[in-house]
Amino acid sequence: MSRRSQQRFVVVHRKTRMQELVERFNTWPQARFYLEHNQVDVQDYLDEHDLYQQRLNEVERCLKERGRFQWLERNLLPTYQFSPDDIVVVIGQDGLVANTLKYLKGQPVIAINPDPERWDGQLLPFRVNDLAEIVAQVQAKQSNIKAVTFAKASTNDGQTLLAVNDLFIGPKTHTSARYRLSWNGQSESHSSSGVIVSTGMGSSGWFQSILAGAMGVTGKFGHPLSGGFAWDDRWLQFAVREPFPSQTTGTSLVFGEVTESKPLQLESFMPENGVVFSDGVEQDYLAFNSGCILTIGVAQHQGALVAA
Incomplete structure (x- = not known):
């Protein structure tokens, strides 16, 4: 097995607003009724959720070709055991990037903005279509790394x-x-x-x-x-x-x-x-x-x- 195929990628993601509402109200129809009753644009919640899931699927396809792959939901960060050789990919927003960094010991973090039209993303310099190239640079130790105190x-x-x-x-x-x-x-x-x-x-x-x-x-x-x-x-x-x-x-x-x-x-x-x-x-x-x-x-x- 090649060194490249032994690489482990840990992808940190978050629940969308839609998923959080479903947890709160048990079902999407109940959550939808709550939003509509309060005259909230339901379609915005759906669009955000669908695009985020699409970006997660694209990231998975990209990384599975390059090594081992692990999903990690934000709430599990405090108890997860990272390996020193892991490459960590965070699928926005800025707060998720900051929250991830403090549980690491210098592993490189690639931060992806899943929805540039929605999030400014000061800590999210990359898009999903940049991922393959950036991963190759990180593995070759040719990427630009910014140290964070x-x-x-x-x-x-x-x-x-x-x-x-x-x-x-x-x-x-x-x-x-x-x-x-x-x-x-x-x-x-x-x-x-x-x-x-x-x-x-x-x-x-x-x-x-x-x-x-x-x-x-x-x-x-x-x-x-x-x-x-x-x-x-x-x-x-x-x-x-x-x-x-x-x-x-x-x-x-x-x-x-x-x-x-x-x-x-x-x-x-x-x-x-x-x-x-x-x-x-x-x-x-x-x-x-x-x-x-x-x-x-x-x-x-x-x-x-x-x-x-």
């Missing part, structure tokens, strides 16, 4: 969580987070809406809304990080959301750069409902309650996203 959150009881875009540390609900923040030799107690820690890949997302709000309040135009920073930069940026000044809480340590030699540490003062989650996935979180000390830094390994 991760953030890593570690608790004092040994739990860890990686982030491709950003980490959120704060309250589970719309209440105030209470904690002590330590960074760059300084410490300060805070009452805020939580803390965002952004990677380079995430610096064009949620992080930009924080900058935009701050500039709007102060009346300033532009900021050195308004364009974000590079995906492979070995540093992170933290920002405290809505810090409240009081006799016991300060507002001087609210924005700064996290590096390998300058980590960020937070000690929770919240008896309950404190959380740490990454990349907007609220269901996959670490508890951040009283007694928890969280250290945030740059992860040692990086992701590998195949670029055009």
Whole structure:
């Protein structure tokens, strides 16, 4: 058997909106009735589903000719055991690419945009008809690989969580987070809406809304990080959301750069409902309650996203 035929491809996909509705209402007719009752365009759901299934079939035909093949639904990512030699193919959207990267250890990720007219796909440089050529380049180690720096959150009881875009540390609900923040030799107690820690890949997302709000309040135009920073930069940026000044809480340590030699540490003062989650996935979180000390830094390994 040739080396080429021994290659394993893992294709990460997601459920369509139609499939999620069928799970919710048990059958498509019931789901369809719900949509029509709410005057929603049912055909849009059908068109999206049909095109996505077509793209999955095209990917399967392409990859089966080139090696072993494994489907992987998004919900199974946290428990799936990837091999170091796997080539991972993700069938959009951007969020699925980010969520996949953090469960890998440097395996190359080929990200496919299944519906360019529907999704902008900043992290989806390829179409299905590009796949055969890109796979050949990856196997020959001639592809353009972009390194992606991760953030890593570690608790004092040994739990860890990686982030491709950003980490959120704060309250589970719309209440105030209470904690002590330590960074760059300084410490300060805070009452805020939580803390965002952004990677380079995430610096064009949620992080930009924080900058935009701050500039709007102060009346300033532009900021050195308004364009974000590079995906492979070995540093992170933290920002405290809505810090409240009081006799016991300060507002001087609210924005700064996290590096390998300058980590960020937070000690929770919240008896309950404190959380740490990454990349907007609220269901996959670490508890951040009283007694928890969280250290945030740059992860040692990086992701590998195949670029055009």
